[in-house]
Amino acid sequence: MTTISPGGHIGILGDGQLGRMMAIAAAEMGYFVHIFGPEENSPAAQVSHRSTVASYSDKDALKAFAETVDVVTLEFENIPTDTVRFLNDIVPVRPGAKVLEITQDRLFEKSFINNLGIETAIFANVESMDELIQAIRQIKTPAILKTRRLGYDGKGQVKITESSDLDDVWAGMKNTPSILEGLVNFKMEISVIIARNALGKTAAFCPVENRHKNHILDITLAPADIPDWLTEKAIEIAEKIAIKIDLVGMIAVEMFISQDNQIVVNELAPRPHNSGHWTIEGCATSQFRQIIRAVCGLPLGDPAHHSNAVMTNLIGDDVQRWGALLEDPENNLHLYGKKEAREGRKMGHVTRLLPLNQKPKA
8 A cells, every 4th residue: 555645635525524623634744635525615625725515426526536636535434335436446445335335234234243243233124014013023122223324313213112103113214225123221332433554453542431312422431431351342343343344444333331241333433433532632643633544554643542531512502602611721622613503413522631540420
């Protein structure tokens, strides 16, 4: 793999806040960033050297974009795989189409994880009313019916209980290929973010605890308050997934800790992750600098944390608290440059650092 030195040009597919923070990190490391996405004056474009506003299916725009950069990476996993393959014929795309094919489809993703001998929730493919009935007989209720593709922050899913009207449930899914998942009786949700370069070197950040509100990440506590052996096991699982999926880039592995301290993998996100924003202030190398290192063929940075941290998302009108937040000098405030504060929209985050001997609390 050819090293892309500072002064090189990095293309990013996607124009939201993850792309924004990737672009900032890349610029600090001496790179020029070209954003490709559908939104005018996007969060990522605001801080980038160059941007192209176009559809991911616009091959003329994609070709022109690819010819200006040395490597392409992405800020979210639902980029069409045809787009990635088209670009990869012109310029390296990291991670590649194989990773996206697995992580874009919940059935493929869970099957891939299980085939590695790693536990997930019990699941069944559902593509008809008959298959839904059969899946419920197998898995029982309560369970969660999710679309196989797309959907995030609680979208595209419905909880099924013993009293649910299955005709209404399936009608609401509009015959979309789906997956039924059994509920996991968990005591904690954690994630591990791991980077891997083309030489096969990996570097994982410590597991963190994630707490959600209305299906959206609310608070991340770093590190997760779990035993050392469980920390090691979580990192081993993330490393195994990164290697077997042949990752070049970064992947977040979301996991449940069950009541009896078993790890159950929930889902994968092959990109920087909301639960890693605290690494900007809390680690020797942030997740955003780390993905730039990984896709440019640089040595990976040290992921060790020099401080514990609490990261809180600013959702919707929470962003109006920016003034009060800045009155506390220990708050590290990040705003994403979004004009409209809609309900459920991530507008920014704030991170507070703590000494290593002080447990983070919400």
